[in-house]
Amino acid sequence: MVSFQEVIALLITAFAAVYSVRFMYKNLTRGEVPARCAKCALMQKNK
């Protein structure tokens, strides 16, 4: 029997997993690199 606590934890995990996959997908397919500094963000925005 899955507890309420477990349901919440699994939902958070699922959300984090979707976020991670989306992040990597964007990175590798669309070339959107994560901006580690303002300069990179700006360069991408202005491309």
Place this chain on the structure above:
Amino acid sequence: MKTDLHTVSNTDNPSWAAIVGNPNCGKTALFNRLTGLHHKVGNYPGITVEKKSGRIRNSRIVLRDLPGTYSLSSKSVDEKIVSDMVQSWREPKNRPRAVIVVVDATNLIRNTYLALQILDWNIPTIIVLNMIDEARKKHISIDADELKKRTKAWAVIPASAKYGEGIKEIIETLEQIPDNVRLPKMEPRLVEIEHCTENIAPLEQFLEPKKDVLNHHPRIEALRLLSDDGYINYLTKYFTAAELEQLLSKVTEVKTALKKNHIPYRSLEQSSRFAYIDLYLGDVFKKDPISRRSMSEKADAILTHPVFGPIALLLVLGFIFNAIFSWAQFPMDLIQSGIDWTSAQAGAILPDGILKSLLTEGIIGGAGTILIFFPQIIILIFFLSLLEDSGYMARMAFMMDKLMSKIGLNGRSVLPLLSGFACAIPAVMSARTIENRRDRFVTIMLIPLMSCSARLPVYTILIAAFVPAGYIFGFMPMQAAVLMGIYFLGMFTAIFAALIFKKFYPSKSVQTMLMELPPYRMPLARSLWWQIYDKGKSFLTTAGSIILAISIVLWFLASYPRQAGDQQHTSRERIEYSYAGQLGHFIEPVVQPLGFDWKIGVGLITSFAAREVMVSTLSTLYNLENDSGQSQSLIQAMRKDRYPDGRKVFTPLSVLSLMVFFVFAAQCMATFAVIKKETNSWRWPLLMTGYMTILAYVSCLLVYQGGQLLGFI
């Protein structure tokens, strides 16, 4: 001035103005002043390699900051950005309301060359004499009114972007320029050179009927066609195929005639413009003949000296690496205490169960661990910004210029390589300043070997845990020396890799670096603050969010599936049974020869998303494995960890091997993506990943296995 004006059709869109200027003349600083934005500025050329836009404060005018260029000929990628934009001004709809040409007041002659080229487009041009404060200090006086009169610029404004001088006047002047204004066509600002006029006349005459369509003086078009073989591409759409053929034959004909007269046609525009500057503008600015050797020149006598220069460089780097450990210690301890306290509070409030495990072991224990390294990253960024803004980074490039040509690289490669210490992404993008395609791509291939700030947490946790805090030779802190050694390992390997590239992919041309050493400047606190703020913010938000997400996913992978009678098993047995444990054990045979256990193996996989994830991964796994009931820091857990046979997991040799792996391995998805984007091909990012992975694996194998054979542990 208003009497000279006439208006053009309302298709013009004059609500924007362009900022152009030579590299390192303070364009971006001026742009920031005018717009209130805080884009990165630096005291070396090549900071702006892209167009940037921003609205002037309390105004409808939008400013576009363009990369620095010495002229409007398009050689490197960043110069082409300027050239392409200026060429688009042939169409009335593309013309800006005004152009701001930023001129370094301490170097007027060289900077005026570009200003004259811009002025010849007959668009209201404001010449901003930037760094006027420095010019005054150097006893340089410039007659702004006279300069305006002679160049027919819309305005000439002395300014200092650093101190805000002249900013109000620039905004007011921009606002006062009427909409849809265009200046009458003027004679180009060129001086006739002997035998030149009659020789280029056929070409000029051929272009004459098209002058209204081309919107540019036929003589300038003729000179540009002679100097730049690719320039014709800008004109093709204005000519029929037959006309183009005729044009090309005229160009060849004129080139032959000029050759006959021994006139170097490629530099005709340069000679003609500089002669104009000399003849008409030479007396506009005066330098006090008794001005003494500047402070910068005195400092450079030592700091760029062939012997003292490298010694000074080593001392500077040693100081920085030591500061990363010693200055950061107190804030790191504070953050560690904060995290321990938060974890204890969360543990006390939440009832025992899976949610408590997720929060304390996954989120706080995993992702939270990364926060501890925040002060070290900030200190590194602070010093890198300081080196850039003070002008010392340009000296580092200058000192390495000779070495670069010896290893088949370009002097311009140095700055992208050095900026790779902060992050490879902007460094790869800044390689656009390298004109030669081969040199640019090879530089891009070498940038990931420079240890970026994302690797710092991995290095420092390993060093803090396993390198004693003593001194070498009685003065050099050992931990700082090891960190410096790791950075140097990356640099020396880059040199070695460049030599290999030179052998298999030699450069066809030798390109010298024409870089003017900027004067030393006191960095502005505001500029330093914004660089640190931006970096800190993106570390906490962008990098932080993926670190958090992966820590949560990893917690799940290390907690599931559960075995029957789960509570009867030890934490270690539970984690080894989990998905993460199974994955780790699956890849263990591959990483074991390098001295890594399965937990490190999992970390190597997860750190591909962001290198810092290595630390949070180890932290999560050790937290989940800890069934002592007492909290323990990651360093303590790493020191205690043992294989089932009792051997220590982290030995000096395995730690060294792990650090070497992080120096060489191309574990950064973002770098992979940006290289693919910049080279527009899969070949280069795959080559980078391939050669760096092999290099990392073989080096670690040599370090670990070789070290063991020699009797080290």
